[in-house]
Amino acid sequence: MSDNPTVPALPTVVIGAGPVGLAAAARLVERGIEPLVLEAGPAAGSAVREWSHVRLFSPWAEVVDPAAEKLLAPTGWTRPDGSAYPTGGDWAARYLQPLADTLGGRVRYGARVTGVSRTGRDRVVDADRDRQPFTVHVVNAEGAEERLLARTVIDASGTWSTPGTLGGDGLPALGERAAADRISYRVPDLKDPAVRARYTGRRTALVGSGASAFTALASLAALAKEAPGTHAVWILRRGISGSTFGGGEADQLPARGALGLAAKAAVDDGHADAVTGFRVAAVERVADGLVLVGDDGRRLEPVDEVIGLTGFRPDLSFLRELRLALDERLEAPVGLAPLIDPNVHSCGTVYPHGAKELSHPESGVHLVGMKSYGRAPTFLALTGYEQVRSVAAALAGDHEAAERVELTLPETGVCGGAGLFDEPEAGATGGGCCAAPDTIQIGAATRSC
Template sequence: MNAPANIELPVVVIGAGPIGLAAAAHLVDQGIEPLVLEAGPVAGSAVRDWSHVRLFSTWGEVVDPAAEKLLAPTGWVKPEEATYPTGGDWAEQYLQPLAAVLGERVRVGARVTGVSRAGRDRIVDADREQQPFTINILNADATEERITARAIIDASGTWSTPSPIGGDGLPALGEKVAVDRISYRIPDLKDPVVRARYTGKRTAVIGSGASAFTALAYLAELARETPGTRAVWILRRGISGSTFGGGTADQLPARGALGLAAKAAIDNGHADAVTGFRTSSVEKSGDQLVLVAEDGRRLDPVDEVIVLTGLRPDLSFLNELRLGLDERLQAPAELAPLI
């Protein structure tokens, strides 16, 4: 999103995660002044939420060249390229130093609550494309302000809006009522409180991607150590040759290993797979939950549910803009013009 006539204004980058900070580094490299607005208290706040999870890309693949160029004069040394960082490693050893180099160009505790064209709501056509952007910000101290930008890069990501249980994209009936037994994150089983939540329990894992594979692998390890721990893997589709990813043929070996670990959890009896199950409702049964499918099937009660069905962008703060988005993915249909 840009307004090319206002070259004296900064380019606002929303989000100080890996994409937002890399974008800022590229802008600096091109002689363009960025202003990064991060809603969290530190750079990489969302990444730190999954600090216990290991990436399936190596250090050599997750450091942006422009960012590395900016970091090099500070004496920063890239970790061993062939090793795999955790989210915590990535945040502490790369994102935080990069934010520090960018200095006052990065503001934390600054949540963007609205974006529009100056003096033009989404209905007004006159001179629309020539107007700069106005951005409303809610600061951590609850004060509000408005700034003006020549262009905006939305790198806010999807972490804050996980997809619900419901097979139709809507929350399942009863999902919100049962929220105390439902998690939308990969559990950190090294945390004693989290570990106790799943130890000796029957846990449903809903999802079919790398996050679900990781959760299944974690729970299988816990099951090997603690009898009575069990997982139920719920898939909306059937199991096929591609269900567990590329395995040893995967272009990202660590990702392939996750799929193999999930398969091992099933093969070794630490988890049961339920296929073709699209959840329509969640019912309470004493201290447990019962998942009910659209076709009327009812699963045996579970103690906990981990929902890893993907993440969605939050577009609410962009309502006053005219966005060309793919109707299925809600992602930009084409690249913005060069600034």
């Protein structure tokens, strides 16, 4: 942030080496702006790798950023079949890590950002604020602290590290923390022997009603067919309606339709009981497991394990010294929030947006990717790629390009998220795992998705 040509230009710090963070770095390089990507984990896409067993709804053609592909092309990288559907593990290994490797020293691992502010200015101070560089506090894998200066900051850290709680009021249910050893907030990988043993022959309560809950429900049903005594108790905060399981065979996105049908089959086939209108208020330990207590006083039968899949929320703690304008409900930028309100929109009907909608009173800072959506549950990689294209253009001073829309989304309600994760049937049509869901067989070795 100096006019002295002998002083090296400060980098734009990108927080997170996930799909959108790395795409941001590629877009910055394209614009001649030097990025520095700070990744808390040990590898690119560390969060994605934690759900490596889950298949995306979107095919390869929709999860590779164009600028990133341009960077990768000279390295001999081979683009995967655009019609195939990757797992999280595929995405990380075949695209994200090669992209990070190509960016080289611009990506630092084991670098956890603990605070961002203006140099010498806390949130209150106005004087000469916009002329000060950003200061980014980082803790490395060994616990050593470091302070970096940045021209601008792009936060693409996502929401994976802060899953929603079991409590129906958004707070942890009474006893939830104390029972942490019996509660998971992730879709279980039942191909992992240790994870499989945790749920085999046991009763598991599953709290949630989105795509991740569908995936977990279907996988537990598959396990129940193989292991007697395995059973799921599916807990929904609302009732079951015609839209509970998605669009089924009429869904314009076959992968999502198949997933909803698989979840429905789990209930219809008796592998899961559905408990509706139940908002968890407390988790109690009893001699034979855990008892979930609702805010209406209802007590469910004891279960051995609980899986909470109630969404995610952004970690804003390290941004508290910045002047952000966030929607009071979604914790998304105020310019974006009306476009992504889940009461109105699915992710396929969100209007493409960019730097303008992502701006804050603190100039030079942008929240992008899943982080920008706050608590809104649906997000497309394509949307994130368009966000960072626009932001990079704005940072380069190309305001015409920043305001131009270069993305047309299919109005299918398609959402980045969890699909069933068995290998696709050999020779299946429609690309990858998600051929049209004519029939769904929970637990079969092969299936449509």
